[in-house]
Amino acid sequence: MNQMEQQALELQSKLENKTATIGVVGLGYVGLPLAVEKAKAGFTVIGFDVQKEKVDKVNAGENYIGDVIPADLEQLVKSGQLTATADYSFIKEVDAVAICVPTPLDIYKQPNMDYVKSSAKAIADHLTKGTLIVLESTTYPGTTEELIKPILEAKGFKIGEDVFLAYSPERVDPGNKHFNTKNTPKVVGGVTENCTKIAATMYRTVLDGDVHEVSSPAVAEMEKLLENTFRNINIALANEMAILCNKMGIDVWEVIDAAATKPYGFMPFYPGPGLGGHCIPIDPWYLTWKAREYNYHTKLIEAAGEINDSMPSFVVQRCMEILNEQGKALKGSKVVILGVAYKKDIDDYRESPIIPILKELRNFGVQFEVADTQIDEFKLDNQLIKTIELNEACIANADLIIIATDHSDFDYELINKNAKVILDTRNVKFDFINKRYKL
Template sequence: MSYYEITFKKIENKEAVIGVVGLGYVGLPLAVEKAKAGYKVIGFDVQAARVEQVNMGINYIGDIVDQDLKDMIKKGMLVATTDYARIQEVDAVAICVPTPLDVYQQPDTSYVERSSKEIAKYAHEGMLVVLESTTYPGTTEEIVKPALEEKGLVTGETVFIAYSPERVDPGNKQFKTKNTPKVVGGITENCTKVASKLYRNVLEGDVFEVSSPAVAEMEKIFENTFRHINIALANEMAILCEKMGIDVWEVIDAAKTKPYGYMAFYPGPGLGGHCIPIDPFYLTWKAREYNYHTRLIELAGEINNSMPDYVITRSMEILNNEGKALRGAKVVVLGVAYKKDIDDVRESPVLKIVDSLNQHGADYKVVDPYVTSFKSGKAIIETVELTKELLSEADLVLVTTDHSNFDYEMVTCESKVIFDTRNALKDIEKVNKYYKL
């Protein structure tokens, strides 16, 4: 039998041992789902503390059911380790490591490079390697493939390499890792078939095969760039509507009554998270290789990146209307997570807002039921409890994250002045001075 036939059969019969490199927001949910599907899974991470938590059944990812992790650990279906030598025990491995931007807004692929080299060090014939990290088109074939072929493995014959982008949406109540459709692109047809078989055995969502890793890589960038640009349009409309005395939220509600040709996107204080503020710039960077300037993407980035400053400027204007300056004003910031009902502050625009409040000398407090503390510059900021006293003493209450469990009735009743950047109070009767983005 060929290595393709052996690997395909192992995956089909759930005899394959699966590795997951990187146990963060993408990797750990994937590892749990693979274990629940009946595969023995080894999770790899460089953070010893994270590995220890997993092995103790302690969940640190909001999208995982705590009991699912505990059950998989107890049954011996999932184990975590920092020892990459155990890669030699696995038949298939998914790379789920970060792909951030560096200080020059250029892709930092160092995590993918290191992971690929570690896997190659212990790789064996018949292994499937799938990159899931969001990255620019060409990464799988330019970084992962050479690392494995340097060991003498032959892609499509003795090693199977594919790209399948993660589509994690933290806090999404409807779509999780299990039921979100998957896109898979292998370097060869055999690579695609082996990788697709694994995902079909694990997930409930459809598996859509494309012709190459580059198509799958571009597809993921396109998804996030689509949101990036449309959110920028919504933000620009919000600024214009405010100048014209028009409620942008009412405009959007009216527009989305059209059953075709329109998709609702909403303005806000800026973009956050591990995807949308970052991924489009991977494409911008790659486009330079082809002497092409992605003007629309970069302009959208300028608009979205300017929103925290716009929030501060509006806050100053609102306070001026009350005869107060931002310096010395008591400001309560509701929410620091980048989106509702999660604890993730990565790239959160609220971090920039808090930093500006600090620079302007505001006396601010931050409330977030999901975040106990966060870093602002070199300082660690502790969040506080939402109380009537806190609200009533504030000169301005700034709603920056629309968490579902905020008591918005109390916010409207106790606050003197509110600036709502998320339209969180849309269903609450307003009794005091209320401003919207």
């Protein structure tokens, strides 16, 4: 047995009997739940993050991610199963490490890979032979082999022999009550067959969901973009239908419900004030950017992005129309917006479409207040805005209530009794009296 086979077998054995130490780089919405699940599975886990605040909170057992059960985190930290650090020299202590750092877009909708590059370099500086590295951050096809592989090789490592490199896209749906990190199936693609096999072993020892092996990191990277581009395009179709139905005086929600009765060939997607979060509004642009390298223009993807990006302006236009019917101008009107989170029952407003709505309303001279049961404060440009608690007076004094995010714990009965007029962008399932306009 040669040295390569020996290292692969040793790592495989450590993962199967859970004596391996696992590292997770990036302790955000993806990284912290993954670190917790790996620790709960019996592994010793070290979390790495450049933000001292996150490191300190983890080490104090303080949870800051909605999909993590606080008691689980507290117990894992107390038992020593999970620790956090900003010192990357501890990479030498791990047998496998997952990279879960942000991959944002710049102002030109091009991927900013700075976090991935800096993480890969920090890992490479302290990496030891026989270690598995898995990138989980959503990115363009080719990232693992074109960006991370050369960084590791520059330190003298041979991929598939000295160290093992793979890509396995994160699948996180904040607020989902049925699917989470533990039970969602995983896709894994390694640079070599051994890389795939070892990475798949790690996930099979941690997760309840199936682990699907593919032939390369590029396949795994592309399938992740297909998932979210599929959703992006279908939501754009629903949004375009909403705009057309509004012009024609047809209830788009009733149309979708009727179409959804077909047991085959149709999957319901719903309109809204725009797209939010760090996945659906962003991921398709990675593909659009990469396609230019092959002299290909992704017309459908870009058209969908334009439709979805236009929805906040459509919401503001609807506000104008509704207030006009009440004999009021948009300028100087008092508006209460329900929700700044990008989806219901979560505390995340990253890329929230409510932000551009608020900016437009502000530019039109609207006096607005924002209520959100999940978020106490948020930033609008450089201004920190505190959310309000809904009460009879603020609702009754508003010229318009906008249901922008349909949190389950909003008091819709209170809103129904006191609102002058409502614009519902989410089709809330409540029997409102005749003063609600839909998107």
